Amino acid sequence: QKTRAEWIRLSDEMLSARLGRDTVVLALGGGVTGDLAGFVAATYMRGLPLVQIPTSLLAMVDSSVGGKTGVDTEAGKNLIGAFHPPVLVAADIDLLSTLPAEHLRAGLAEAVKHGAITDAGYLAEVESAASALLGGDAEALSRLVGRSVQIKADIVSRDPREGGLRKVLNFGHTLGHALETLSGYELLHGEAISIGMVLEARLGEAIGVTRSGSADRLAAVLNTIGLPVKPSGSHSPDEVIAATMLDKKGREGRVEYALISEIGHAAQPTTPSADQVREVLEGAR
Incomplete structure (x- = not known):
């Protein structure tokens, strides 16, 4: 889930691993993964390069392109987030064969x-x-x-x-x-x-x-x-x-x-x- 709790967990794990500003964040998954990983990339040490590898059709045609990142709350979708365009988007159509x-x-x-x-x-x-x-x-x-x-x-x-x-x-x-x-x-x-x-x-x-x-x-x-x-x-x-x-x-x-x-x-x-x-x-x- 793309929640504030997950954003904190991932950020803390990156800090524990002592990852620096030479780190590249890879978002491998659908729109939820892309939005969450993108928000981590946007905020960790004030911004890391982001690579989007969308695995869902929705992410390929829309959410991986454009740089919107964020998390959901009970109040609404993406009310906490940032603009952080990826440096690369790699969409492999073969991955769509795994989708329901x-x-x-x-x-x-x-x-x-x-x-x-x-x-x-x-x-x-x-x-x-x-x-x-x-x-x-x-x-x-x-x-x-x-x-x-x-x-x-x-x-x-x-x-x-x-x-x-x-x-x-x-x-x-x-x-x-x-x-x-x-x-x-x-x-x-x-x-x-x-x-x-x-x-x-x-x-x-x-x-x-x-x-x-x-x-x-x-x-x-x-x-x-x-x-x-x-x-x-x-x-x-x-x-x-x-x-x-x-x-x-x-x-x-x-x-x-x-x-x-x-x-x-x-x-x-x-x-x-x-x-x-x-x-x-x-x-x-």
Whole structure:
């Protein structure tokens, strides 16, 4: 688990081993491992070189690229962390053959997001290749990882510390992170983001930011992959809204949402009212 306790344990072990600033931290694993090891690398002796070797699809297409590191708390995801880009990312597609099907599906959620915010054609490619991707087709997976990394790296290179443009990568993550936190992290990250994207597209439609039909289009693609598109109903809309209030994107008591204007195009960040969010959540129950 990527917790403060684990961060302390790893840091203490490195200190006990008398590791110096000539140490390189290797993160071999999925997104949790990458985020935790990255935070250790960012903070140990004020920064060590980090090499990411992602073993999950989600980590390959998203979390290993861009330099966000951190730990989770009961209050929310990644509320304690740092920007610390890796010096190298090495993604071996053959490692994906070890993944359970649900983790492949979860990884595809981030690829769907990349298409939703930048490239409708890529979204269509993910949809048409879903069967091959879930079947472990190495060529299809290699194309997917390459394209998603290209999209994310292009955005991150122009806005490494999320001052503006990079915020588009948060589409689906405001409500998605809230649902993930409320589930006690039983929801896989990709599953939570899948639900979050559909809800936030419906929110965008409701407030006139997103073209009508975009949410249904996203839901259709995510259904094809086998990902959830509605919250379980275990938590009330007010509980979900409360969970968003600690979101890192909050400004002056309002929560900022990264929405899309239509499939393939991101919109300017917006801060809808709690009543507008509540109405969408009520409609999804």
